[in-house]
Amino acid sequence: MVACAQCRQRKVRCQGGPLSCDACTRLGFQCSYSAAPTPGSGNIPATRKRGARACDSCRTQRSRCSGGTPCLRCQQMNATCHYSLSGETTPALLLAVCAVSSRFLHDAAQAARQGKSWIEKAERMLFQNLGRTTLENLQAQVLVGLYHNYNFNFNKSFIYVALAVRMAYALKLHKEDRQFSFVDQECRRRLMWCLFINDRFQAGGVPEYLVLSSASLQIQLPCPEHNFQVDMPIITPRLQDKSNLQSELPMSSFLLRVFDVRNRILLYSHGYAKHLLDTSTSPEQSLPQFQFFEQELKDILDSLPAELAFSTRAYQLRAFSPERTTFITLHIYFHHCHCELYRLLNPGYREALPIAVIMATSPELVAYAQSRCLEHATSIGEIIATTHNLASTDLYMTDMSCFVVLYQASCAILYACHRESPAYTMSPNTARRYFIAFIETLAKLLAYFPRFAIYVNDIRNMLRSIDEPDAPLPPQKAATEVDFRARPVSSEERSDEENAAINMASRTRAGLDQKQPTAPTATTTTTTTTTTTPNVQDIGTETMELIDLSMQAAPPTEDDYDVASYFGPPQFAFDATTESEQGLLWDWADAVES
Known part of the structure; x- marks a missing residue:
């Protein structure tokens, strides 16, 4: 036989x-x-x-293990069933894992110092073995880049993502390889899709900075988590298979499609603005491209199964599950893509076309773009405002990219509150509800991502400015002051703990001077109608009370949202008020003064 x-x-x-x-x-x-x-x-x-992998007890006794938790043998013998990690992990990968997760430990100040030590050791090991193309070294590079991204060290993260993409190509992660088991193949796919997302966030719509081409990806989209956990093979479509959208796809697959459309919108916006200025072309000629992106996003939304459509009930079902952040990220990025598409014709945005070009454009097209931008920014505000309190005992979402999304939505809402918005407006009461929800959501994240406090400071200034709708919007800062890709790169950026040490030394030298009263130009009291607004770092309970008094309509109030508790410095080895006395995008020095 x-x-x-x-x-x-x-x-x-x-x-x-x-x-x-x-x-x-x-x-x-x-x-x-x-x-x-x-x-x-x-x-x-x-x-x-x-x-199936054997548990420690069965492996020690050389007995057959059923592989369950607990296994049948341990259950019959009433023994403790434990599965140790099998295989060996490189020290660089272990150090990178510890460094990235250290910021979530209880003692954040000590964890930050330890995390810096771990990441430096991991970096030395990686560069000493830079020629060793292994999956473990690639995973370590991705985590090291993520660590620097968390610490606002975008220069280093920018370089690490490029190195990781090169290594992923060398390992053929962009192609299916049937010699691996289903679980191993899925692990390789997920690692490649992680690089796909990181590369697009680092490029920011600049085509020459994009390293990983979507056309080179010949792999499936991620499979449902259940199939991955139980090792049940399934064939999912590829990113380019737009006509084969399946309802059983996980949320991560739909999110990847949204990120892909967003990247192409940014590439289009970047090249389109330059093309218009070089050729003096009218923006009306780009209307078909606008409609194409709109249809792509609509197709993604229509392909979502009913259980993934946004509703308060759908969020409540995931409020205490690992899917919570992915669910919220999917829906706010769907609306964020529209905002990034329409902001070209929204005066005030740095990415917008010159005002002369906008004024020469059809008023109908300008009004359409501005109304759609505000509509989707409002949708983001509604998502956050209606659900962020449902997870009050935990972080609402753990994705740091929400700082940018909520910040851009705040900008669109701010334009609608001021007289200069030529199309659609919004009442201060409505805008206030969204701003407060954004501040509450992001302020909780500052304990883990303190370097992003400048986003929250700017939204606070927006909240203060909506009480003066007749005041002109402040001038924006130049791109070289905001985008690290547009400014000269310094030799080395300081980490969180190094900045914290410098800030601590500065405060020690200054003593109690910062608590001394300022020059008596005008006193801020609850009985005066003309006040001097304090600096950004002085925003606190008194300022919020002043804002409440200036609002004639009572709802919503500070008591409804408990905003004051979020206006102090984050519980981290970093003082957000010393990062910058200005906002991230706006020059608020004169705009918020009475």
Whole structure:
């Protein structure tokens, strides 16, 4: 009797069978009776598939383990069933994992110092073995880049993502490889999709900074988590298969499609503005491209299964699950893509076309773009305002990119509150509700991402400015002051703890001077109608009370949202008020003064 290829590879007795032998049937293998390989024939035996991993107790006693939790043997013997990690992990990867997760430990100040030590050791190991193209080194590079991104060290993160993409190409992660098991293939896919997202965030719509081409990706979209956990193979469509959207796809697959459209919108905006200025072309000629992106986003929204559509109930079902952040990120980025598409015709945005070009454009097209931008910014505000309090005991979402999304939505809402908005306006009461929800949501994240406090400071200034709708919007800062890709790169950026040490030394030298009263130009009291607004770092309970008094309509109030508790410095080894006395995008020095 001829043994099957699987039993022959495993060197066990094969009982044979019409369709599958007993051993392959029991282990779930695909049984095949190909001819035995001969030397030089080129036939390569199938890769051996291992059974379930044995627990520590069964492995010690050399007993068969059912692989459950607990396994049958431990359950019968009333023994503790424990599974140790198998295999070896490189020290660089372990150090990178510890460094990235250190900011979530209880003692944040000590964790920041320890995290810096771990990441420096990991970096030394990676560069000493830069020529070793292994999956573990690639994973470590991705985590090191993520660590620097968390610390606002975008220069380093920018370089690490490029290195990681090169290594991923060398490992052929952009192609399917059937010699690996389903779980191993899925791990490789997810790592490549992680690089896909990071590369697009680092490029920011600048085509020459994009390293990972979507056309080169010949891999499936991520599979549902259940299939991954139970090792149940499934075929999912590729990113380019727009006509094969399946309802059983996980949220991460839909989010990848949204990120892909967003990247192409940014590339289009970047090239489109330059093309218009170089050729003096009218923006009306780009209307078909606008409509194409709108249709792509609509197709993604229509393909979402009913259980993934946004509603308060849908969020409540995920409020205490790992899917919470992905669910919120999917929906706010859907609306964020529209805001980034329409902001070209919104005066005030740095990315907008020159005012002369906008004024020469059809008023109908300008009004349409501005109304759509405000509509989707309002949708983001509604999502946050209606759900952020449902997870009051935990972080609402853990994705740091929400700083940018909520900040851009705040800018669109701010334009609508001021007289200079030529199309659609918004009442201060409505805007105030959104600003407060944004501040509450982001302020909780500052304990873990303190370098992003400048976003929150700017939204606070926006909140203060909506009480003066007749005041002109402040001038924006130049791109070279905001975008690290547009300014000269310094030799080395300081980490959080180094900045904290410098800030601490400055405050020590200054003593109590910062608590002394300022020059008596005008006193801020609750009985005066003309006041002097304090600096950004002085925003606190008194300022919020002053804003409440200036609002004639009572709802919503500060008591409804408990804003004051979020206006202090974050509980981290970093003082957000010393980062900058200005906002991130605006020059608020004169705009918020009475």
